[in-house]
Amino acid sequence: KNEVEQSPQNLTAQEGEFITINCSYSVGISALHWLQQHPGGGIVSLFMLSSGKKKHGRLIATINIQEKHSSLHITASHPRDSAVYICAVAGNNDMRFGAGTRLTVKP
Amino acid sequence: EAQVTQNPRYLITVTGKKLTVTCSQNMNHEYMSWYRQDPGLGLRQIYYSMNVEVTDKGDVPEGYKVSRKEKRNFPLILESPSPNQTSLYFCASSFQGVTREQYFGPGTRLTVT
DSSP states (O other), X not given: OOSEEEEOSEEEEETTOOXXXXXXXXXXXXXXXXXXXXXXXXXXXXXXXXXXXXXXXXXXXXXXXXXXXXXXXXXXXXXXXXXXXXXXXXXXXOEEEOOOEEEEEEO | OOOEEEEOSEEEEOTTOOEEEEEEESSOOSEEEEEEEETTXXXXXXXXXXXXXXXXXXXXXXXXXXOOSSTTBOOXXXXXXXXXXXEEEEEEEESSGGGSOOEEOOOEEEEEO
16 A cells, blocks of 8 residues: 555546545644646645645645545646646655646636 | 656666656755655655654655755665656645645656666
């Protein structure tokens, strides 16, 4: 079993829909990262969480440390949100990654 | 502009021919790391460095070497590349460790024949 599990693997949505991507982990962590990988391959950091909730524009990330679970929400999804979203957990100095969720938002 | 740069961006080479992929950041970051990304396996950490002259193995260090002689540079060395090292490689940096925002380079696509 992978230490970091993401669901769903693939997600297709219509423009305007509310999106949720889930991440569960089985190890102790110091922080959790949500990353976005564009179709061209570049990776950008969306959020870094160690507790609670963060919001940036239409994106919201939450983490429940006790349940070892995090969610990434996208409100009012747009075709430009189409990308692979990757959950990564940080240990002491190392990082472990989920397999990613491929999101396609259709106009 | 704050950035992480990698060179080369694309490389096709032959088995056994030593190569170096460079990584440089201009943000005075202490932490730097190398990852490889493979279909079905996702991103995996190869090596990381907490600061100059401090490096440590990640999950998949076999066949790779690194050095951190200067704060801004963290080259990845493949002394004798093999076809199973064909992959997409990313360098990343952060101000201080894994509990800070990570900045990724653009990636290096390596093919070893």
